[in-house]
Amino acid sequence: MIREPVVAGQFYPADPAALLREIQSYFPSPETPFPAKALIAPHAGYMYSGPVAGAVYRAVRPAARVIVLGPNHTGRGLPLSLAPDGKWRTPLGTVEVDHDLNERLQKECPDLRQDRSAHVREHSLEVQLPFLQVLAPGFLFSGICVGTADYSALEALGHALARVIRSVEDPVLMVCSSDMNHYESAEIASRKDRMAIEKIQQVDARGLYRVVIEEDISMCGFAPAVSALTACRDLGASAGHLIRYANSGDVSGDYEKVVGYAGLVIV
Numbered sequence: 001m002i003r004e005p006v007v008a009g010q011f012y013p014a015d016p017a018a019l020l021r022e023i024q025s026y027f028p029s030p031e032t033p034f035p036a037k038a039l040i041a042p043h044a045g046y047m048y049s050g051p052v053a054g055a056v057y058r059a060v061r062p063a064a065r066v067i068v069l070g071p072n073h074t075g076r077g078l079p080l081s082l083a084p085d086g087k088w089r090t091p092l093g094t095v096e097v098d099h100d101l102n103e104r105l106q107k108e109c110p111d112l113r114q115d116r117s118a119h120v121r122e123h124s125l126e127v128q129l130p131f132l133q134v135l136a137p138g139f140l141f142s143g144i145c146v147g148t149a150d151y152s153a154l155e156a157l158g159h160a161l162a163r164v165i166r167s168v169e170d171p172v173l174m175v176c177s178s179d180m181n182h183y184e185s186a187e188i189a190s191r192k193d194r195m196a197i198e199k200i201q202q203v204d205a206r207g208l209y210r211v212v213i214e215e216d217i218s219m220c221g222f223a224p225a226v227s228a229l230t231a232c233r234d235l236g237a238s239a240g241h242l243i244r245y246a247n248s249g250d251v252s253g254d255y256e257k258v259v260g261y262a263g264l265v266i267v
Contacts, residue, residue, distance in 0.1 A: 001086040001116075007123045008091055011045040012130060016091045022046060023134050026054025034241065034265045036060040037232045038174035040200065040225060041131070042261035043070065043124040048248045049179070049261040053131055055244040056263025062136035063173035065098055067105075067161065069224035070124030070177035072147030077118025079150075080157060082106065083143035084114040088126070092133045098140035104167060105142060109160035111153060118145040124177040124221065132175070146224040151209055154223055158205065158230025165235060176228040178221020180260030186249050192217045193245070193260040200264050201240040205229035232266045240266045 008014040013022055026046075041056050042049035072081070082102060087094040105112055119125065125143045132139055148154070165172045180196065181189040196217050199208035205226045212222045219225070243263040249255035 001084070002094065003086065003088045003119060005090055005126055006121055007126060011123060011127050014091055019091045019130055020134065022050065023054065023130055026050045027058045028055055030058065033061040034059055034267050036173060036265045036267050037235050037237050038176060038228045038266040040176045040178055040262065040264040041128060042179045042263070043127045043177045044179055044248070044259060044261065048251050052244045052246050052261040052263045056265060057131045057135055059243045059265050060173065063171045064136060064139050065101060065168070065170050065172045066132060066139055066141040066175055067101065067144065067172060068125045068128050068141055068175045068177065069144045069146060069228055070122065071221045071224060072118055072122060072145045073124065073220070074121050075147070076121065077115040077145065077147065078113055079148035079153065080109070080112045081115035081118030081145040081147065082112050083119045084116050088129060090130050090133060092130050095129050095133065096140055098142050101142040101164065104164045105160065108163045109157050112144065112157065112160070118147065119143060128175055128177055144224070146227065149223050151226070154226040155205070155230050158227040159234060161227060161231035162234035165231065174228050174231060176221060176225045178219055178225055180219050180262050182218040182220070182259050183257045186247050186255040186258045189247055189258050189260045193262060197242055197262055197264065200225065200229065201242065203229055203233050203237045203240055203266060205233065229266070237266050240264050
């Protein structure tokens, strides 16, 4: 089966040449890349969050195998939904799901099950793929849609991710798809986002969970970020680095109701 794109022509160009030009325009001058265990990138329309996403992707060493984790905006499917074997199409071509990683993930995390319905209309994973296609042509990926905020389930998924990554010889990059605080003033969003970013920089999964709940931070991908941070800690990560931060007001000019975007690398 091929999963067709659902936000091409909306969140990013449907024309392959235009999409490639746009992604390349977001890449800053190359610097020494981080040997990252994970990155956090936004998933809004490229005109808003593309520069942040481009900066963080440019900051990491590409990997041929990737696990992409994103939130479940649609409410469809299981709490922990694994994209089934097959291919995903973008304007830049098709990307193959990593059958081997899928099998290992399901073995290590029984609550994670293949579920097409969670992925059919979900954009948070889709918008990451064109960046990866440009940086790592031919990569394989496993996609996980996270629709639960239960800490024990997120922690268990994180430990399972780490065990799977340790079990394969090839480097595996985790990509966590998340925007930051939503629809408050730029001043409030910046303050709230700084609290969440600080916990990510400390590779503190439980701390991120607590601050998001206690401070009412509407970071849509905080749940997959908790799992990714748990895995990173198991894999020996010591720090997160903020590559770029912005908000939607930088494009729209409306700073009264913004969405925050952060690009972070976990090493």
